[in-house]
Amino acid sequence: MKTLRIVLGIVIALIGVQNPLVAGKVYVGKGHPVKTIQQGINNAQPGDTVLVEKGVYKENEIKLNKAIYLKGISFPVIDGGKKGNVMEIHAKGAVLEGFRIINSGQSEMHDLAGVLLVDSYGVTIKNNQFDNNTYSILTQHSRNCTIKDNEIRAYANNEVLFGNGVHCWRSDSMYIIGNNISGHRDGIYFEFVTNSLVWRNISRKNIRYGLHFMFSNNDTYIANVFEKNESGVAVMYTNNVNMYNNYFNDNWGGAAFGILLKDISDGEISGNYFGHNTTALDIEGCNRLKIFKNKFVNNGYAIKISASTLDNEITRNNFISNTFDVATNGTLVANSFTGNYWDKYEGYDLNKDGRGDIPYRPISLYSTIIESNPASLMLFRSIIVSLLDKTEKLLPGITPENLKDEKPYMKPLPL
């Protein structure tokens, strides 16, 4: 009987360890024996939950290195005191939730962050508030991590000393979802990040780019909002980029773009809205992009396309109330512009198939003139300029002859 009891006890104990419902809980904070978060983490076993009570924890370089659930109760503040990283995660399957992480260090030598994620797998960072960190979330060599629903704010005022909101480097399969980022250098920055999803983020009022990536193949961007960033969005040297249903708004300035695509190949850009940008879409050296079903409204230039781009298909887009629809810098055109709606189209549709019978030439003579002599923009909308444009439309001489939409739509497409 006694042996049976012992065996039973061992079995129950084993079940207990395996069962997450009875996994250990460690409390940190006032009224508990554990006073610091680091000590709480040290005391916990993998699979445990560490609950941190409300309060201010002046800690930095907190090391989270095991698979625990670290959860703050009504946003306890972790104040890094302007020294080093606030928290370093080096774990597999850890979760960080519900903290307010502020005041990381600032350095010209090291990239210091609110949360530094190194060599991690399956880590989730969700529902946190980041305030006044150099980099808010910085990941390196990590895979399959989720950064979700964080409020990220900073007060950057120069591009050298300040860092990015979500900065990923050499990572794979990252999920950046529903974050609200403002006031950093770049909102979201990817370098060598592959197979990742950026979904439902809002990146605004950053002092450089809302989104910035390089060498980051096979990533998808869905339903994000990028607005009022000093230089808009710039993405470079990447293959297989897909961007769906994003908003690019209010990016004003000589070097500001709704989105600047440089050396991007094989992607789809669809369902996006571009409003009130100086240049909505600037395409340089890109190949085989499919740009369709986008709306370009009230931009200075809807599309600037360089002569070095090849085989891009621009179709079924709406171009409404833009100052200039398309501008280019050469005469070579190796891209297709067939089947868009242009509000400046003045043709007719005799056979009533909804498509214009004469081609539309989206490049006006004057946009070509401005390209070579920017100061002449100030003569725009004067009578002499309208006359020049009308003449050029009848007898194309300077604008590229084959940049035209053979079958423009007569009515805006329902997008």
Add this chain to the structure above:
Amino acid sequence: MKKILKYVIVDIIQNKIVVIYTALLLLISLSVFNLESSAAKGMASLLNLILLVVPLVCVIFSTIYVYNSSEFTELLVSQPLKRKTIWLSLFGGLATSLSLAFLIGVGVPVMLYHADPTGLVLILSGLFLTVVFVSIAFLAVGWTRDKAKGIGWAIALWLFFALIFDALVLFLLFQFQDYPLENAMVVMSFFNPIDLSRVQILLQMDISALMGYTGAVFREFFGSTTGILISFFGLLIWIVIPLLFSLRSFKRKDM
């Protein structure tokens, strides 16, 4: 002065041409807003109307009117009235009635379809252009007694400001392409009342495109409150100076 002014205004309003002008403006404005797919496009078409048609009608109508009322003017001169009063009353009557025509013809439709800062600037610029070109017409009348010559001068002045000036500026821009011309362009636009009003409207309509590098210089100047005030002050100068010159020649004129 009040009496003459009243008489001139009544005379002009009874004149069918101003009524036709008002109706024409109203017709164009309404059709532009109803036919174009968006109100913004309507505004762009209206801009051409304001920069081209309004100055032309104002300058030609005023010139002809002043010549045609030369007998009436002579009669007034023989009365114990100051020449300045006579001339300014004529000017005031023409400017008031043509501005009224513009307000009814363009101002009302714009306020109905596009009541925002862009619309307001458009109306204000149109009003200023109306008065400026009445003043320019008086200048042309002051130059010569011959009616045909006077109308010729008026049309030449209109052609210069509407077309030739901008063509010259464009030519200069390309001749001096290698130099920074932004500030020179700001100064240059003050030499043409049509350009001054066009730039004001452009800043409202194409602000996104103007935010580019060159635009920045312009926006900083014309976009600021002082800039707006200075440019409307510039338009005011364009009313006053030709009027003073014409007044001087009218005072010396041997009737």
